[in-house]
Amino acid sequence: MSGGARKPLVRALDVRKSFGETAVLRGVDLEVQRGEVLCIIGPSGSGKSTFLRCINQLETYQAGRIYIGDDLIGYRESGNRLLPLPSRQVVLQRRHIGMVFQQFNLFWHMTVLENIVEAPIRVLGQPLAQAREQAMRLLDRVGMTAKANAYPMKLSGGQQQRAAIARALAMNPELMLFDEPTSALDPETTGEVLAVISELASSGMTMIIVTHEMGFARQVADRVVLMEEGQIRHEAAPEQFFGDKAPARLKAFLSTIH
Ligand SMILES: Nc1ncnc2c1ncn2[C@@H]1O[C@H](COP(=O)(O)OP(=O)(O)O)[C@@H](O)[C@H]1O
Ligand SMILES: [Mg+2]
Numbered sequence: 001m002s003g004g005a006r007k008p009l010v011r012a013l014d015v016r017k018s019f020g021e022t023a024v025l026r027g028v029d030l031e032v033q034r035g036e037v038l039c040i041i042g043p044s045g046s047g048k049s050t051f052l053r054c055i056n057q058l059e060t061y062q063a064g065r066i067y068i069g070d071d072l073i074g075y076r077e078s079g080n081r082l083l084p085l086p087s088r089q090v091v092l093q094r095r096h097i098g099m100v101f102q103q104f105n106l107f108w109h110m111t112v113l114e115n116i117v118e119a120p121i122r123v124l125g126q127p128l129a130q131a132r133e134q135a136m137r138l139l140d141r142v143g144m145t146a147k148a149n150a151y152p153m154k155l156s157g158g159q160q161q162r163a164a165i166a167r168a169l170a171m172n173p174e175l176m177l178f179d180e181p182t183s184a185l186d187p188e189t190t191g192e193v194l195a196v197i198s199e200l201a202s203s204g205m206t207m208i209i210v211t212h213e214m215g216f217a218r219q220v221a222d223r224v225v226l227m228e229e230g231q232i233r234h235e236a237a238p239e240q241f242f243g244d245k246a247p248a249r250l251k252a253f254l255s256t257i258h
Pocket of ligand 2: 048049050179180
């Protein structure tokens, strides 16, 4: 990490979210430094997806604060109150956050290349030639050059996910969010997707990855956190997190995964 003041890229402070009566995020506190790779693990239903979706404004949080750099996500402060931002400002804030989903979420009626150039052209106003050139570079990076003109339904899950990663990267994000990126994949294609994510991690991209792939988390993460019942309950560097001295509760959870 370079010198100077270490200011986190992501700061979540006491973030809370309920769906109706159900409190899903119950005071999430978390910081992610620039260039850091953070893995989140935790039981199903503990709020991991909801937390990522709040960062990316696919959901709104109801209390607390999420900052990306200096931006307060989704709101402006007025005294002690949070006032929702107009959608045009939400679009600006979301521009530099890439998200990759379990189910790939490619546009089915577009080729891989069209999927990748869509947002840079529509949101950033890039000229087509520039957007295509960048898309081809990204497809090369994820090993998908040969599939540029294929439609998603002709691709394996692993290929679709690598295309989805290229699509997210095309917005030149400063933060990448991955929500169980390999849990819908066959074991044969999981490795190729994890390899792409590892390469991205070593390139210095700031990333938050929700995953159940413990070997991968151990290898790629700078820090691992356990989320339970809408809170961050434990955090440590991977050696400690997966080590012998981890708290009993964490060990019990880890033993359910393997
Ligand atoms: N849109 C929604 N409406 C109502 N409940 C939801 C919604 N999204 C998630 N939940 C609930 O919030 C809880 C946490 O879900 P989620 O964030 O998906 O957990 P995780 O990703 O850790 O499995 C679950 O109980 C889930 O049913
Ligand atoms: Mg989830």
